[in-house]
Amino acid sequence: xxxxxxxxxxxxxxxxxxxxxxxxxxxxxxxxxxxxxxxxxxxxxxxxxxxxxxxxxxxxxxxxxxxxxxxxxxxxxxxxxxxxxxxxxxxxxxxxxxxxxxxxxxxxxxxxxxxxxxxxxxxxxxxxxxxxxxxxxxxxxxxxxxxxxxxxxxxxxxxxxxxxxxxxxxxxxxxxxxxxxxxxxxxxxxxxxxxxxxxxxxxxxxxxxxxxxxxxxxxxxxxxxxxxxxxxxxxxxxxxxxxxxxxxxxxxxxxxxxxxxxxxxxxxxxxxxxxxxxxxxxxxxxxxxxxxxxxxxxxxxxxxxxxxxxxxxxxxxxxxxxxxxxxxxxxxxxxxxxxxxxxxxxxxxxxxxxxxxxxxxxxxxxxxxxxxxxxxxxxxxxxxxxxxxxxxxxxxxxxxxxxxxxxxxxxxxxxxxxxxxxxxxxxxxxxxxxxxxxxxxxxxxxxxxxxxxxxxxxxxxxxxxxxxxxxxxxxxxxxxxxxxxxxxxxxxxxxxxxxxxxxxxxxxxxxxxxxxxxxxxxxxxxxxxxxxxxxxxxxxxxxxxxxxxxxxxxxxxxxxxxxxxxxxxxxxxxxxxxxxxxxxxxxxxxxxxxxxxxxxxxxxxxxxxxxxxxxxxxxxxxxxxxxxxxxxxxxxxxxxxxxxxxxxxxxxxxxxxxxxxxxxxxxxxxxxxxxxxxxxxxxxxxxxxxxxxxxxxxxxxxxxxxxxxxxxxxxxxxxxxxx
Amino acid sequence: xxxxxxxxxxxxxxxxxxxxxxxxxxxxxxxxxxxxxxxxxxxxxxxxxxxxxxxxxxxxxxxxxxxxxxxxxxxxxxxxxxxxxxxxxxxxxxxxxxxxxxxxxxxxxxxxxxxxxxxxxxxxxxxxxxxxxxxxxxxxxxxxxxxxxxxxxxxxx
Numbered sequence: 001x002x003x004x005x006x007x008x009x010x011x012x013x014x015x016x017x018x019x020x021x022x023x024x025x026x027x028x029x030x031x032x033x034x035x036x037x038x039x040x041x042x043x044x045x046x047x048x049x050x051x052x053x054x055x056x057x058x059x060x061x062x063x064x065x066x067x068x069x070x071x072x073x074x075x076x077x078x079x080x081x082x083x084x085x086x087x088x089x090x091x092x093x094x095x096x097x098x099x100x101x102x103x104x105x106x107x108x109x110x111x112x113x114x115x116x117x118x119x120x121x122x123x124x125x126x127x128x129x130x131x132x133x134x135x136x137x138x139x140x141x142x143x144x145x146x147x148x149x150x151x152x153x154x155x156x157x158x159x160x161x162x163x164x165x166x167x168x169x170x171x172x173x174x175x176x177x178x179x180x181x182x183x184x185x186x187x188x189x190x191x192x193x194x195x196x197x198x199x200x201x202x203x204x205x206x207x208x209x210x211x212x213x214x215x216x217x218x219x220x221x222x223x224x225x226x227x228x229x230x231x232x233x234x235x236x237x238x239x240x241x242x243x244x245x246x247x248x249x250x251x252x253x254x255x256x257x258x259x260x261x262x263x264x265x266x267x268x269x270x271x272x273x274x275x276x277x278x279x280x281x282x283x284x285x286x287x288x289x290x291x292x293x294x295x296x297x298x299x300x301x302x303x304x305x306x307x308x309x310x311x312x313x314x315x316x317x318x319x320x321x322x323x324x325x326x327x328x329x330x331x332x333x334x335x336x337x338x339x340x341x342x343x344x345x346x347x348x349x350x351x352x353x354x355x356x357x358x359x360x361x362x363x364x365x366x367x368x369x370x371x372x373x374x375x376x377x378x379x380x381x382x383x384x385x386x387x388x389x390x391x392x393x394x395x396x397x398x399x400x401x402x403x404x405x406x407x408x409x410x411x412x413x414x415x416x417x418x419x420x421x422x423x424x425x426x427x428x429x430x431x432x433x434x435x436x437x438x439x440x441x442x443x444x445x446x447x448x449x450x451x452x453x454x455x456x457x458x459x460x461x462x463x464x465x466x467x468x469x470x471x472x473x474x475x476x477x478x479x480x481x482x483x484x485x486x487x488x489x490x491x492x493x494x495x496x497x498x499x500x501x502x503x504x505x506x507x508x509x510x511x512x513x514x515x516x517x518x519x520x521x522x523x524x525x526x527x528x529x530x531x532x533x534x535x536x537x538x539x540x541x542x543x544x545x546x547x548x549x550x551x552x553x554x555x556x557x558x559x560x561x562x563x564x565x566x567x568x569x570x571x572x573x574x575x576x577x578x579x580x581x582x583x584x585x586x587x588x589x590x591x592x593x594x595x596x597x598x599x600x601x602x603x604x605x606x607x608x609x610x611x612x613x614x615x616x617x618x619x620x621x622x623x624x625x626x627x628x629x630x631x632x633x634x635x636x637x638x639x640x641x642x643x644x645x646x647x648x649x650x651x652x653x654x655x656x657x658x659x660x661x662x663x664x665x666x667x668x669x670x671x672x673x674x675x676x677x678x679x680x681x682x683x684x685x686x687x688x689x690x691x692x693x694x695x696x697x698x699x700x701x702x703x704x705x706x707x708x709x710x711x712x713x714x715x716x717x718x719x720x721x722x723x
Numbered sequence: 724x725x726x727x728x729x730x731x732x733x734x735x736x737x738x739x740x741x742x743x744x745x746x747x748x749x750x751x752x753x754x755x756x757x758x759x760x761x762x763x764x765x766x767x768x769x770x771x772x773x774x775x776x777x778x779x780x781x782x783x784x785x786x787x788x789x790x791x792x793x794x795x796x797x798x799x800x801x802x803x804x805x806x807x808x809x810x811x812x813x814x815x816x817x818x819x820x821x822x823x824x825x826x827x828x829x830x831x832x833x834x835x836x837x838x839x840x841x842x843x844x845x846x847x848x849x850x851x852x853x854x855x856x857x858x859x860x861x862x863x864x865x866x867x868x869x870x871x872x873x874x875x876x877x878x879x880x
Contacts, residue, residue, distance in 0.1 A: 109787035109840045110815045143816055219803040219817045222788040 014080040029082055030058055030071040038084055041093060041122045043100075043208050044160035045072040048265065049169055055160050057122070059092050060084045068092055094128040102133040103183065104209075105142075105155040113210030115223035119158060140186055146176075147195030149215055149273050150203065154186040157211035163187065163203040170266065172396035172415060173197040187211065198385060199393055201272040205255065216273045217253040221245075226252055229644035230700045232631050233271040234330060234529035234624050238368060238390040239633030240267055241700075244625055244644035251278035251625060251645060259701060261367040262637065268389035277606075277623035278645060284608055284620035285649025295618065300650065304657075307587070307617040308664035310600030314585030315347045315665075320568055324583045324598070325352035326575065327539030328590030329528035331621075332629030333638070334679040335604075335654035336534040337687070339589055340545065342658055345563025346666030350550070353575035354539045355593055357502025358531045361547050362524040363709035364636045365493075370523075372398040376420075376489035378513070380409045380522070381430040381506055382498030384416070388525050388634065391495075392416070407482050409433050409474075421482055429472035430500070431719045433479070434509035435460060436468030440483035441516045447487070448518035452714035456512055459716050471721040492517050497525030508715035521712045525634055533632030536687060536707065541572030546688030546707065562686060564667030587661075589654065604657050620651035627653035628676040630698065632705060639702035640695055655679050758851075763876045769833045769846040772824055774867040782812055782868070783843035786819035790835035790844055798828035799835060822864035826852055849873035 010025040016033050023032045028051065033040050043055035051072040059068035063081040068089065071082075083089070100119065108114045140154035159178070164187070167174045175195050179188055189195050203212045226245040233240040233254070240263035245253045254272050258265040276282060287303035288295040298306075314322035325343045327336045336354075343352040371377050371394050385392040392415075398404035399419030406420035409430050413422060425433050439460045441447050450456075465483075469476035486492065494510050496503075501524060510522035526532060538545030548555050550569045559567045578586070579595050586598035591610040603611040604619045611618055624631075626647045632638050647653075655676055662671035673679050677695045684693045689707035697703055755762050764770075775783045786803035804820035812818035833846050847870055854860055 107815065109789070110785045110817045114787065219786070219805055222792070224792060225788060 012076050012078050014076045014078075014082060016082045017084055023076055025076070027076050028072055029060060029062070029069070029074045029076060029080070032076055033060075033071060033082070033084060040071050040084055041126055042072060043118060043122075043158055044162065046162050046165075046206065049162060049165045052161060052165070055158065056096050057093065059089055059096075061086055061089060090126070093126040097123050097127045098131060098133070100158050101127075101131055103138040103155070104158075105137065105153075107156075111153075111156065111210035112213040112218060113156075113207070113223075117210060118208035138183055141188075144188075145215070146189055146212075147200055149269055150195050150200050150212055151215045151218065152187070153211055153213070154188070156209045157187055158209055159185055159187070160208055161187075162206045162208065163212055166199075166202060166206055167197065169400055170393055170397045171197050171199040171202075172400050173199070175200075176203075198269050198389055199266065201269045202256075202266050214253065214273075216275065221247045221252045227644075228255075229642050230257060230640075231625065231644060232633075232639045232641040233267070234631065234641075235268075235271040235274055236388050236390070237526045237529055237531060237634040238263060238388050239529060239631055239637065239639050240271055240390055241639070241702075242267065242271070246644050249646050251275055257700070261369065261635065262633065262639075262702075263368070263390050264394075266390065266393055268393065270389060277625040278648075280648045282608060283606055283623075283648050283651065284618055285651070287620060287650065288615075288618040290616045295613075295615065300652070300660075303617050303619055304660050304664065307602040307619065308661055310585045310602060310616065311347060311587060311661070312665055314600065315349065318584050320349040320351060320570070320572075322584050323347050323349060323351065324575075324578055324586040325349075326586065326588045326590075326593075326596070327352060327354040327534050327537075329354055329356040329358070329526070329531035329534050331530065331534070331589050331654055332624070332627075332631060332641075332676070333530065333533045333537055333683060334629055334676045335589060335621075335658060336530070336539045337537040337545070337683050338655050338658035338662065338673075338679060339587075340538045341563055342587075342662050342665065344544075344567045345559065345565050345670070346662050348565055348568055350541055350568055350570060350572035352539060352572060353541050353578075354531070354534050355575070355588075355590065356526070356528050356531045356534075358526055358535050359502065359504065359507060359524070360535065360540065360543060361707065361710050362526075362532065362535070363521045364532065364634060365495075365523040365525075367635055368394060370493055371395045371404060372401075374398075374404055374489075374491045374493040376405050376407065376485060376492050378407045378409065378486065378492065378494045378510075379414075379416070380434060380494070380496040380510060381500040381503070382410065382496065382525065383412050383414055384495070384525070385414065387498035387527050391525065405485065407485065420485075421478055423472075423474040423478055423482060425472035425474045429474075429719075431503075431505045431509045431717065432463065432468050432721060433472050433474050434506070434513055435463035435717065435719065436465050436472075436474075436479050437483045437486060438509070438512045438516055439463040439468070440465050440480055441487045441513075444483065444487055447516040450515045450712075450714065453516075455716075456516075456714040459714075459718070460512075462721060467721050486513070486517050489517060489519070492519035494519060494522040495525050496522050498527050501526050501531075505717050505719060508717040511712055511715050512717065515712055515714060521709065523634075529633075530631045532634060532636060533630070533638070536632055536689060536705065537683070538687070541574045543571075545683075545686055546690070548688065559686070562670070562682070564670035604654055606651065619657050620649060621654040621657060622647045622651045626651070627655075628695075629653070629655075630676075630680055630695075633702075635704065636707065637702045637704050638690070638693060638698060640698040640700075758874065761874050761876050763878050764848055764850075765878050766880065768848055768850075769831045769836075770873065771826070771847050771849040771852055771870065772829075772835070772844055772862075772867055773847040773870045774822065774864065775843050775845060776868070777814065781814050782818060783814070783841045784819045784822060785813050785815045785817050785841060785843075786822070787817075787840060789838040789840065793834045793838040795832060795834065796828045796830050798825045798830075799823070800825075819864060822867060824862045824867065826860040826862060827857055847873065848875050848877060850875075 013022045041057045053070040053073035058071040060071045061083040144152045229244045231244045233242045241257035241259040243255045256267040286297045289298040311323045406416040408422045465476045465479045514521045583598040585600040587602040601615045602617045659673045689705045791799040800823040802821040
């Protein structure tokens with residue numbers, strides 16, 4: 001019996017199979033049983049979807065209740081006594097499975113779900129062993145192509161509605177529905193429209209049977225043949241946890257790994273079906289060296305010597321302006337760290353930069369689930385679906401569940417606007433709109449106090465909603481209404497980024513907005529997977545690893561000792577200065593930006609499309625699937641992607657290539673690394689914020705690096721108000 | 724005295740043994756003059772594998788891979804592909820694009836036959852598999868589909 005106290009604590013005790021368990025109020029009998037480790041079979045139940053009690057597999061006996069109850073929809077009550085394994089329940093489960101199998105085609109040998117099928121497993125455990133159904137089975141459509149990635153077998157479907165519920169509750173894009181009645185019921189798209197929601201791939205792993213399967217994976221392997229390697233998706237900065245499934249050194253499919261603070265358990269189609277890292281036809285297969293005006297295959301030794309010679313000669317001839325080094329927001333922390341070490345610790349220059357616009361010390365989201373914990377989210381100047389699809393999924397879920405409203409400021413309509421407002425403005429006027437919102441909040445008298453508020457008031461004077469509406473095209477009434485919502489919000493989250501990640505005026509305006517709303521500062525959503533990590537590693541002309549300034553002599557001395565050469569204390573000119581001239585020598589990690597010209601151009605890349613015809617040395621790098629590496633996602637979580645495949649062709653890990661160049665250009669005894677793990681160990685020693693991290697600490701879940709963003713302060717931000 | 728008795732006993736034993744030898748000289752020989760003469764084997768003898776077809780010519784194998792999974796010596800390689808509905812190779816959506824058995828690894832345990840849900844792979848009666856190179860001993864699907872007639876007599880039991 002439950003006593004007064006546990007009831008007040010909202011905890012309820014129930015007895016299941018003679019064992020007592022205490023669970024929070026509003027838990028279901030199924031939750032309580034799972035907490036005790038008592039197995040209850042289910043089909044339609046899915047922890048992350050609202051239970052519907054449709055499949056009748058989870059029937060249990062509850063004392064003082066008539067008939068059997070569905071465990072997934074029956075809430076616990078104080079003193080409830082439940083039995084999960086009586087002859088009556090066993091009979092009901094067997095009968096249920098027999099019914100499900102009457103019209104199931106049992107084509108397990110050709111079904112892609114075979115071996116990981118819930119119907120298969122449960123039939124083995126709870127099934128009746130044989131069927132009494134000898135009549136002809138119902139025929140439905142087989143191998144029906146639903147969309148670009150999904151193919152359906154309607155005969156196999158058990159009508160659990162998990163796919164439809166996912167589309168309703170998470171993807172907010174109900175493209176599948178149930179048609180007909182009774183045994184004729186089937187799942188299909190409406191009017192033959194394609195099933196092309198950007199999150200369609202999740203329905204494959206949600207489907208408890210082989211009804212919805214992947215067209216990309218189709219028949220390429222059986223589930224038990226696959227080797228699983230934990231990895232990280234690099235299609236956007238969310239860094240979804242994935243598992244690379246390989247067979248005979250071939251990538252067969254990408255499956256999500258559960259991580260509550262990153263991707264929960266979902267993936268977007270862009271990441272799940274991107275098999276380019278394993279496509280040899282797109283790759284550089286061996287080192288290339290320019291010979292008689294033509295790029296020709298060469299040995300590694302020859303190519304590395306050529307690259308080192310070009311960089312050494314440029315550095316000797318032109319000093320710190322000799323070699324230019326361009327880092328990559330897509331390559332691993334290890335590669336980017338060694339690139340900046342090559343610049344500072346071997347070539348003695350700060351003439352390096354990264355091919356992405358990201359502000360220094362960016363403020364980040366604490367977790368990707370932050371949107372669901374906010375009551376209002378403002379998204380400025382980007383389409384979340386485009387920049388970080390998984391954030392869009394969480395945002396849609398929050399919108400559907402009615403816990404979050406959204407204010408979009410930008411040129412493109414987003415689906416999220418249905419859960420809030422869209423301040424549609426002309427391209428480039430987002431900052432003016434934000435200033436207008438700040439003005440309206442200051443005027444309304446609801447602004448939270450902050451230092452420098454009077455100055456801000458004076459600066460914002462010209463940005464009246466009327467003037468901003470005129471300049472941006474955003475309706476004035478909407479502006480005022482949005483300002484009212486922002487001022488009233490309790491847990492406001494502000495997001496910006498994508499192509500506007502480097503827009504300092506937008507960031508300044510959002511800082512002001514956050515201050516007047518009493519919110520945390522605007523969180524950056526970078527467009528590239530490891531933009532944060534590369535920046536943390538110090539791939540910037542303006543600061544050392546971990547955003548340390550050049551002015552601290554102690555830091556310079558320490559790096560001198562570890563790297564072996566004196567580190568110059570003058571900031572580099574940055575990549576803008578590189579264009580419009582021909583550099584003596586340049587080394588580029590990843591794609592060479594258009595317009596970058598150098599007498600000697602060294603490119604480290606995986607892809608054929610990444611380098612121009614006038615490159616002098618091309619060094620083929622492994623993709624993330626072929627070498628170990630760590631990547632820092634948009635919440636500052638450092639995650640370890642493991643090597644799942646052997647290198648394609650003669651490609652080598654980028655860190656190895658850079659270490660080899662370091663051996664030839666720097667103090668040789670300081671450049672002996674034998675694995676990515678060793679490079680990461682040095683990162684942990686040399687990059688503030690990464691202390692204490694190692695591959696062992698990162699494990700499969702990763703760890704958040706510790707770098708605090710700049711403090712929020714009012715900023716003077718002015719933009720044109722010409723219409 | 725006893726020496727004489729022993730000598731006589733030994734002689735009798737020797738003559739008895741010679742008798743047995745002489746008896747076999749006039750019996751039908753057990754030795755089979757292989758390869759001139761076909762050997763007799765039991766119907767369930769586990770020889771070289773054969774892939775089966777249905778009467779309409781379609782292959783029984785759907786490349787489910789259970790034979791490869793159960794094979795204790797990892798001798799079987801299966802690669803699946805999707806059937807062209809107009810010109811199917813097998814019954815169902817999938818067929819074996821490649822099906823190889825490495826006879827140098829096979830231990831003729833017959834698990835593959837037992838695991839097969841379609842009765843597609845059976846152990847035949849051919850056992851003379853010697854060849855001049857290891858590569859010739861990796862049997863392709865084509866070879867397995869059309870086995871040579873084994874030079875044997877199946878015992879009637």
